Structures are given as C-alpha cells and as structure tokens.
Amino acid sequence: MVFTIIAALLILAGLVFFFGAAVGLLRFPDFYARMHAAGKGDTLSSLLVIAGFAVYQIGGVHDLSHDWPLLLVVLKLLAIVVFIYLTSPTSTSALADAGWEDGIDPIIEPGRENHLEDDLRPPQP
Amino acid sequence: MKAKIYASLAVVITGAVLLYAVTDFPNFGDPHSPANAGVKGGAPSASIYYIENTYRDTKVPNLVTAVLADYRGYDTMFETVVILTAGMAIFAILRVLRRDEDTEEAAPVDRSIDGDHHRIIVGITCRIAVPLIQIFALYVVAHGHHSPGGGFQGGVMLGASFILIALSGSLSDALARLGESSFIRLACIGIFIYAGFGFLPLLVDRNFLDYGALAGLLMTDGEEMARSHSMLGVEIGVAMTVMAVMFAIFANLSTRGRLQGGL
Incomplete structure (x- = not known):
C-alpha cells in the first residue's frame, strides 16, 4: 500500500511536469525558451513517471524467491531511466546547438545583450 | 518532360493493375477468406496449424x-x-x-x-x-x-x-x-x-x-x-x-x- 501511494505520487508529479512542458512548448516566446521547457520538463517528467512504475513493481514483491521476475522488470525500468537521463538532455543540447549555429537569435532583455559574446557564434557564411 | 510523361504512364498503369487485382480480394468479413479461416464456421486454416504445432515442430x-x-x-x-x-x-x-x-581530400576531418x-x-x-x-x-x-x-x-x-x-x-x-x-x-x-x-x-x-x-x-x-x-x-x-x-x-x-x- 505504501509503495502504491509513493508510486501514485511520483506519477502525478511526473504528469504535472509533463503539463508544464506542454504549456511551455506552446506558450514560450522563442526557440530557446521552448527548447528549455520541452527538454527539461520532458526529461524530468519521464524519469518521475518511470520511477513511479518501478516503485509500484517493487510493491508487488512479497516473496523474493517467487517474485524475482518483478525485480527484473524493475531493473529494466531503471535501465530506461538511465538511458533517458543520458540521451534526452543530449538531444536537447544538440538541437539548441543546431539552432544557434543556424543563426536563431534568442529574445533578450534590453541592456543585457553583452552576455552573448560574438565569439560564441561561428562566423556566418 | 518526356521522362515525366513516361513516369506518369508507368505509375498510372501500375496503379490500374493493382486496382484490378483488388477485385480478387475476398469480401470484408468473409468467413471463408484465408484471413478469417479457422474461426467458427470458417475454412480450415494454416494459422491454426502454426498455433497448435509450432512448438512441437x-x-x-x-x-x-x-x-x-x-x-x-x-x-x-x-x-x-x-x-x-x-x-x-x-x-x-x-x-x-x-x-x-x-x-x-577536401578537408582532413579532425577526429578529436x-x-x-x-x-x-x-x-x-x-x-x-x-x-x-x-x-x-x-x-x-x-x-x-x-x-x-x-x-x-x-x-x-x-x-x-x-x-x-x-x-x-x-x-x-x-x-x-x-x-x-x-x-x-x-x-x-x-x-x-x-x-x-x-x-x-x-x-x-x-x-x-x-x-x-x-x-x-x-x-x-x-x-x-x-x-x-x-x-x-x-x-x-x-x-x-x-x-x-x-x-x-x-x-x-x-x-x-x-x-x-x-x-
């Protein structure tokens, strides 16, 4: 029962972040802000939801000698968590990098343009 | 332009032949069609054989x-x-x-x-x-x-x-x-x-x-x-x-x- 409640809380938290990611993707003003919402929200919410699944599976283990296949499922879910943790931020980074090299300008607060030094951007053809 | 005409002709003829072949298909939901074979009242079926005998074979x-x-x-x-x-x-x-x-040798690629x-x-x-x-x-x-x-x-x-x-x-x-x-x-x-x-x-x-x-x-x-x-x-x-x-x-x-x- 405890495991079920923890799992439900984790999945609910994941859904909240999914909702935030979707709203951000639709409402944010420029490419980088939308990437930020999609990348971060998506990664964290996927991790939370899958971690919730794993906790739920652990809750089903009563007798280790009999229920060990459930632990294998937990291991597979944790492997998925690790792979999402590695690859999702990487693809977000690669996409943002591609946008930057393509010359997409972020929206910047007036007076703070100096943060974007020109040497970060490769010379435009 | 000529190539386009020949290509369109090939596409149209292939499409017509395929459409003609559609008439040979069994009717939708036909119990005697091969896809529905093995269900109650249907034709004898290869799929039933596979399901029952694959592990034995x-x-x-x-x-x-x-x-x-x-x-x-x-x-x-x-x-x-x-x-x-x-x-x-x-x-x-x-x-x-x-x-x-x-x-x-356009540009030696830096692998690092x-x-x-x-x-x-x-x-x-x-x-x-x-x-x-x-x-x-x-x-x-x-x-x-x-x-x-x-x-x-x-x-x-x-x-x-x-x-x-x-x-x-x-x-x-x-x-x-x-x-x-x-x-x-x-x-x-x-x-x-x-x-x-x-x-x-x-x-x-x-x-x-x-x-x-x-x-x-x-x-x-x-x-x-x-x-x-x-x-x-x-x-x-x-x-x-x-x-x-x-x-x-x-x-x-x-x-x-x-x-x-x-x-």
Whole structure:
C-alpha cells in the first residue's frame, strides 16, 4: 500500500511536469525558451513517471524467491531511466546547438545583450 | 518532360493493375477468406496449424519467428534479397567512383572532440550509447526465436548504431569502423549464410530450406532443435545484410555517393 501511494505520487508529479512542458512548448516566446521547457520538463517528467512504475513493481514483491521476475522488470525500468537521463538532455543540447549555429537569435532583455559574446557564434557564411 | 510523361504512364498503369487485382480480394468479413479461416464456421486454416504445432515442430516459443524463418523461410530469404537489391540500386545510382580533383581530400576531418564544446556533449554520450545499442542489437538477434525480435530488427539497430557514430562524429569515423568494402561484403555474406542454410539440406536429398536435415551437422538431439538453431543462423545472415545495407544507404545518401565529408 505504501509503495502504491509513493508510486501514485511520483506519477502525478511526473504528469504535472509533463503539463508544464506542454504549456511551455506552446506558450514560450522563442526557440530557446521552448527548447528549455520541452527538454527539461520532458526529461524530468519521464524519469518521475518511470520511477513511479518501478516503485509500484517493487510493491508487488512479497516473496523474493517467487517474485524475482518483478525485480527484473524493475531493473529494466531503471535501465530506461538511465538511458533517458543520458540521451534526452543530449538531444536537447544538440538541437539548441543546431539552432544557434543556424543563426536563431534568442529574445533578450534590453541592456543585457553583452552576455552573448560574438565569439560564441561561428562566423556566418 | 518526356521522362515525366513516361513516369506518369508507368505509375498510372501500375496503379490500374493493382486496382484490378483488388477485385480478387475476398469480401470484408468473409468467413471463408484465408484471413478469417479457422474461426467458427470458417475454412480450415494454416494459422491454426502454426498455433497448435509450432512448438512441437521446432521447439521455438515465438510463433512469428518460426513462421517467418522456417515455415515461410523462402519468402523471408527473398525479402532479404530485396533489401540487398535496394542497397545495390542506391550504389548504382548514387555512388561516384570517378576521382574529382576538387572533392578529393577536401578537408582532413579532425577526429578529436577535445576542446570542441559544440561536439563534446554529443560525442561523449554517443560513445557511451553506441556499445550498449550494439550489445542490445545482438541480444535482439540472438533471442529472436524466444522473444520479440529477430534479424531484421537487430540488423536495423546495428545499422542505426553506425549511423549514430556518423552523425555524432563524422562519416569518416563510421567508415573507419565499417568501411565500404566491409559493408558490401557483409551484405552479400548475409545472403550467402541464409541461402547456404537452404542449400545444405539439398545435399542429403531433402527440400530447400528444410532445416531438419541439418540435425547431424549441428549435432542436435533431434530435427526440432536443428530447426531452432538453423533459424538463429538465418537470422544472423538477415541481420548482417540489413545492417550493411542500412549503413550503405545512409553513407551514400548523405554524401551524394562520394563517401567523403558528409554531414
């Protein structure tokens, strides 16, 4: 029962972040802000939801000698968590990098343009 | 313009022939059609035979693999040949074998990712991911007759891992690991493995692709286990062909057939 409640809380938290990611993707003003919402929200919410699944599976283990296949499922879910943790931020980074090299300008607060030094951007053809 | 007219004619004629063939299809929901055979009141069916007898015949728990690689192995062999043909067509259309002076040695590619903040994140992640992808692909191939998977799926994953190397680093990185002569050879060897498993039973007066005849060669307990092991063998052949052709198509398409520079 405890495991079920923890799992439900984790999945609910994941859904909240999914909702935030979707709203951000639709409402944010420029490419980088939308990437930020999609990348971060998506990664964290996927991790939370899958971690919730794993906790739920652990809750089903009563007798280790009999229920060990459930632990294998937990291991597979944790492997998925690790792979999402590695690859999702990487693809977000690669996409943002591609946008930057393509010359997409972020929206910047007036007076703070100096943060974007020109040497970060490769010379435009 | 003329080419367009001929191409349109070919498309229209092919479409008309296909539409004409549609009239031979059974009616929707026809209990006597092959797809519905075996249901109550339907025709006798091959699928019922597969469902009831596959494990007894082949000792393979995954019916889909058994039907694909054993019962209908002839079909699958030529599906693999179709993939090889697609690769050969890409090669024939795109590959530039003439040595142009201006594209030759265009720019020596820097393989190091140290200090390049644009590539270091993607490069390191792919270095971690690619070996795991390849190990999982080998598992999918080897476990294809016990769980979902098989030669086509595992081969696609292997090919995708090489494409990932090419995308994250450079095409020359990937070609250093799987060069052009290697992937052409692998594609053909895969077909030869499959066809070899088909031809071996002919030597002992059995039918083409009748794997049960290989029981003595594979030193198995009975014909059933020989069929199971032969399925693994042909899946390995399929995986080799699919991997090689996937990567060959990517390498040729991304460089317009020059296999230099690229994305």
